[in-house]
Every structure is written in structure tokens, then in C-alpha cells.
Amino acid sequence: MSTTQHLTQSKPWASRLSSFALLVLYSATATHAATTKVWATPHDSYSSSIGVLGCKVDTNRIAYWPGAVDCNNLCVSLSYGDRKVKLLRVDQSQGAHDVSYDAWNYLTTGHGANDRPATGGPIEMETEDLPASECKDLIKTKGHKLPLSAANSMNFLASCLSKKDGNWVAENHVLYNVLDSICTWGYDEQCELDWPNANQPKCKNDLGKPATLNDKPVYDIRYPSGDKVIAGSNKLVKEGGTPWGDVSGTGQENAAARGGLVASGSAMALLFVWIMTLMSYAF
Known part of the structure; x- marks a missing residue:
């Protein structure tokens, strides 16, 4: 009789535990489902279709994804094995x-492209959309505001400012009197916009004047050499280091990276077994 009473009293505890286990499984599954698999390829020349200034962002952490960049979807994560980076979306690919x-080089090898340049074609990785604020550390302006060209970003900015609902770009932007995204023309000065009373920014110097801008270089890392050069002029700044080799999917480094994905799948399987075991005690 005492044994029966003990089992009856333990059921609510087991039921609560199984409910908790199901919640854990749901959360893990939801997180896993939020990621998308893509075939990532290396890109060695900075550009921005919306006029984001490369001299004021981390050009080594940029995503050139299909689909137009809008007022909120400017940040993604990309992972390969146990390595992950956050990337700023400022341009659209074909x-x-x-x-x-x-x-790309860091994700596949663990090294920067200038240090140990690797070669290879598209590699399957996992990506996830993030709130734009998650990429604030990639933006070098005060307050991590998106640096836009006052002369060439107004169509994009106006589309964000005109939206009735708030959006990240409308609330987190700053205009500079710089003409091009690789910062070779214009003035490194902020401009003011009296929106919606005016649609043309006011700057200290003439807006859009093609003055030579020499002190705000944007750097590209060339594929496959790993050479660090000044964008636009291709002037060599630092030669690439010892080549890493091809990472197209046959090397040990790729096997090690994929091991993280296998481990993730194994962990999900173990979690499922653990949850089913707990649930068996609830009934």
C-alpha cells in the first residue's frame, strides 16, 4: 500500500519533468529549423548597392546574398562546423x-585569408537571419550607425524613412559626403538631412564634389593569392602568407569542420532518447 502511494505521488513530478523535456526539445528543434543551408563562395572586392561606405565597416565580414537588401535584413550568421561569423548585408548578388x-577562409580553415589563403569552390554552410543590431560590431561609426553616401544612398534611405512602421535603417543611419563605397572620392564629413522637409542632405563642402579622398582606404584581400590591396588602385599593402591549399571537401580540415555538424546531429539524437526515457516515467 505504501509503495502504491509513493508511485502515485511521484507522477506529478515526472509529468512536470517530461513537460520540461518536451520544451527543451521544441526549443532545440526550433533553433535548428531557423538555419538554412547555402553554398558559400569567396568574394574578394568590396561593393555596396545601397551606398554603405567600406571605410567605415568591416569589409572582411560582408555577405553578398541573393535578394534585395531592405531596411531591416542587414545581418546574417554563417557557420561551418564549430566556427561561426556574423556578416553585414550591404549588397545583392546575382x-x-x-x-x-x-x-570564407576563416570558416573553412580557421585562419585569415591574408595569413593562410585557401582555394576552393562553393562549400555548404549554414546561415541564419539575425536582427540588424547583432552586426553592430561590424560598423565603425559612433553609435554603430549605418554609414551611407549622402550623394548616392538617398533612394534607399528615403524608402526606409518613408515607411510608416519603424525600421532599423531609419533609426540607425548617418550620412557622409563621400561619393563611392570604396571611399576614394568626396569628403570625410557628416551631412544633415531635414527629412521630410528636404530630400537632399546638407554638408560642409559641396555635396557630391569629386575631391580626391586619400586617407580613408578600403582594403580588399585578393583571391587566391591572399594579397591585401587598396581597393580601386590594387596597390599592394601586404602579400598573402603561405597557401593553405584546396578546401573543396577532400582535406582533413574539412572533415574536422564537418565533425561539428555530425556532433550536433548526435547531440540531438541523444537529447531525443533522454526525453523519451523521462516521459516513460510520467506514465
């Missing part, structure tokens, strides 16, 4: 999932 060469 269909490929291009990523800054340095980021």
Missing part, C-alpha cells in the same frame, strides 16, 4: 551566396 574572402 544568385550566389558570396561572402568576404577572409570570412
